[in-house]
Amino acid sequence: DAGVIQSPRHEVTEMGQEVTLRCKPISGHDYLFWYRQTMMRGLELLIYFNNNVPIDDSGMPEDRFSAKMPNASFSTLKIQPSEPRDSAVYFCASSLRDRLPKKAVDTQYFGPGTRLTVL
Amino acid sequence: AQSVTQLGSHVSVSEGALVLLRCNYSSSVPPYLFWYVQYPNQGLQLLLKYTTGATLVKGINGFEAEFKKSETSFHLTKPSAHMSDAAEYFCAVGKRNFGNEKLTFGTGTRLTIIP
Numbered sequence: 341d342a343g344v345i346q347s348p349r350h351e352v353t354e355m356g357q358e359v360t361l362r363c364k365p366i367s368g369h370d371y372l373f374w375y376r377q378t379m380m381r382g383l384e385l386l387i388y389f390n391n392n393v394p395i396d397d398s399g400m401p402e403d404r405f406s407a408k409m410p411n412a413s414f415s416t417l418k419i420q421p422s423e424p425r426d427s428a429v430y431f432c433a434s435s436l437r438d439r440l441p442k443k444a445v446d447t448q449y450f451g452p453g454t455r456l457t458v459l
Numbered sequence: 460a461q462s463v464t465q466l467g468s469h470v471s472v473s474e475g476a477l478v479l480l481r482c483n484y485s486s487s488v489p490p491y492l493f494w495y496v497q498y499p500n501q502g503l504q505l506l507l508k509y510t511t512g513a514t515l516v517k518g519i520n521g522f523e524a525e526f527k528k529s530e531t532s533f534h535l536t537k538p539s540a541h542m543s544d545a546a547e548y549f550c551a552v553g554k555r556n557f558g559n560e561k562l563t564f565g566t567g568t569r570l571t572i573i574p
Contacts, residue, residue, distance in 0.1 A: 344502070371560060383503075383549065383564040396561065431502055437560065445491050445510040445553070448562065450502030 342366070344451035346432050352457045358420040361454045364413055365434030373448060374407055374417050375431040383431075389415065390437075422458045429453045461486045461552045465565035473573045478522075478537040480568050482550035485531065491553035492533040493562065494524055498546045506548075509533065520544070545572045 345364040353359055365372045373388040387397040392409045400407070404423070409415040419426055431453045435446040466481040484490055491510050495503040507518025514526040520543075524535045533550060550565040 382566040385561060385563075388560060390560075433502075445508065447505050447508065448503075450495075450504070452500070452502045 344432055344434055344449055346430075346451035346454050348454060349452065350455045350457075352459065353422055354459050355423055356421045357458075358418065359422045359426075359456060359458075361417040361430050361432075361456070363415045363417070363432030363451060365415070365432070366436075366449055367413065369434035369436045369449075370412075371435045371437050371446070371448075372409060372415050373433040373435075374415070375433065375450075377429045377431060377453070378427075386417070419456075422456075424458045427456055427458050429455050461490065461554065461563045463550050463552050463563055463565035465548075465550050465568050467568055468566065469569045469571065471571040471573055472540045474542055475539050478535070478540045478544065478570065480535040480548050480550075480570065482524075482533045482535065482565060483531055484533060484550070484552045486552055486554075488554070489528075492524075492526060493551040493553065494518065494522070494533075494535050495549045495551060495564075496520075496546050497549065497567075503549060506535070540570075540572050542572050542574065545570055 347362045374386040377383045386399045387407045389409045407417045431450050433448040433450045435448045437446040462485045464483045493508045494506040496506050497503045506522050507516045509516045509526045517523045522537045547567045547569045549567045551562040553562050
């Protein structure tokens with residue numbers, strides 16, 4: 341089975357430019373998560389979706405960040421305009437939850453990440 | 460609110476020695492607890508998880524962790540370190556009421572294996 345797929349793996353851009361990160365979750369999974377990892381702040385949850393609907397975006401740092409999930413197999417995280425402090429590794433993860441027994445606990449499967457550098 | 464504290468951002472052990480990575484959590488409700496491993500330039504991979512029942516949980520690659528409610532701890536151990544265990548390890552806590560939709564991660568512990 342293909343795991344979570346993220347593209348690009350590396351992105352270098354200049355301050356002020358728009359950046360779009362892409363994620364394809366594992367087929368059949370009903371939750372999708374976007375995380376950011378930095379040395380200073382560790383791994384932070386930005387936003388997550390359930391059945392393509394955003395559930396909690398309280399971790400999105402600013403209005404410059406936006407995320408969409410137009411269908412069950414694709415999500416984007418956009419930064420516009422980008423700033424040097426946005427430099428980080430961005431991870432997408434997916435899980436299967438809704439069809440599990442009520443008390444079961446799902447597992448989040450992570451993609452390889454996109455390393456973003458904003459100059 | 461939940462939180463996770465991993466004691467020691469860097470741990471070095473000799474090959475063949477015991478690995479002990481510490482994790483303490485804070486949660487207002489009984490937690491779900493996880494250990495993830497991250498190899499260089501890769502995403503996180505689940506090592507093991509505690510949800511309910513037996514407090515000693517066995518995971519992949521010979522790792523195990525014990526949930527100790529009285530100590531609010533979930534330390535990760537492996538009897539004999541291997542060079543391939545060199546990686547960063549993250550402890551995480553999930554909110555029981557919502558499965559594990561929201562995980563709070565610790566800051567990670569980088570494990571170095573000395574030949």
